[in-house]
Amino acid sequence: MEIIIVKDYKELSKKASNIIASQMILNPRSVLGLATGSTPIGTYKELVRMNKEDIIDFSNIMTFNLDEYHGLDKYNNQSYFYFMENNLFSYVNIDSQNINIPDGKAENIDHECKSYEEKIKNAGGIDLQLLGIGRNGHIGFNEPDVKFEAFTHLVELDEDTIKANSRFFDSIEDVPTKAISMGIKTIMHSKKILLLASGEEKAKTVYDMVYGKITPELPASVLQLHPDVTIIVDEAAGSMIK
Numbered sequence: 506m507e508i509i510i511v512k513d514y515k516e517l518s519k520k521a522s523n524i525i526a527s528q529m530i531l532n533p534r535s536v537l538g539l540a541t542g543s544t545p546i547g548t549y550k551e552l553v554r555m556n557k558e559d560i561i562d563f564s565n566i567m568t569f570n571l572d573e574y575h576g577l578d579k580y581n582n583q584s585y586f587y588f589m590e591n592n593l594f595s596y597v598n599i600d601s602q603n604i605n606i607p608d609g610k611a612e613n614i615d616h617e618c619k620s621y622e623e624k625i626k627n628a629g630g631i632d633l634q635l636l637g638i639g640r641n642g643h644i645g646f647n648e649p650d651v652k653f654e655a656f657t658h659l660v661e662l663d664e665d666t667i668k669a670n671s672r673f674f675d676s677i678e679d680v681p682t683k684a685i686s687m688g689i690k691t692i693m694h695s696k697k698i699l700l701l702a703s704g705e706e707k708a709k710t711v712y713d714m715v716y717g718k719i720t721p722e723l724p725a726s727v728l729q730l731h732p733d734v735t736i737i738v739d740e741a742a743g744s745m746i747k
């Protein structure tokens with residue numbers, strides 16, 4: 506694991522976007538794994554700026570998002586599809602055919618999960634997977650459990666996750682209780698992983714991810730076993746690993 510501690514969220518976003526940009530420049534046909542949530546918003550803003558300034562080109566980039574809420578239509582303004590459109594896709598020259606996000610409204614969830622995995626495989630696998638981390642150590646929506654969930658699957662969200670995500674909804678009752686998420690194996694198959702964490706509330710989780718026991722009870726701890734992981738944290742999130 507390479508750990509980079511930067512001053513603040515602004516620096517974190519700059520550093521992360523530079524790493525993604527260099528991946529895109531080195532391989533303009535890169536397959537990127539993307540995340541939603543608060544943490545990558547600044548990174549996406551930087552990528553939009555670099556695209557506007559012709560530093561990076563999305564025309565041949567393919568993307569796969571980590572997850573989507575179950576039961577939400579992609580046009581619902583709480584869906585992760587909507588989030589990605591509003592924070593990245595509609596501002597860059599990506600081909601909409603190259604955007605992949607699980608369909609939260611799929612009639613046959615099993616089939617949706619299997620075909621998502623197939624699509625990733627057919628694309629040649631994920632070159633660079635961007636991750637955030639939940640306070641409970643989840644990556645994607647792989648919640649603490651007794652076993653690592655392997656591939657893309659339907660997840661029951663933890664109470665802690667529902668509570669944390671309720672900040673985006675009118676009320677906690679509106680937060681979906683399930684999601685479709687890439688599994689730990691899907692994530693671990695990515696050639697490179699870039700995990701971002703910001704803020705004091707993530708400090709203990711970051712410490713446990715880096716130095717703790719590798720256990721499904723803290724899903725992100727599995728990243729200790731991946732050969733190419735970069736973690737960027739701001740001083741607050743990195744306060745316990747300094």
Ligand code: F6R
Binds near residue numbers: 571
């Ligand atoms: C998002 C995702 C989640 C978030 C995590 C952190 O697609 O899969 O694992 O990365 O919940 O969220 P924030 O960045 O809002 O703290």
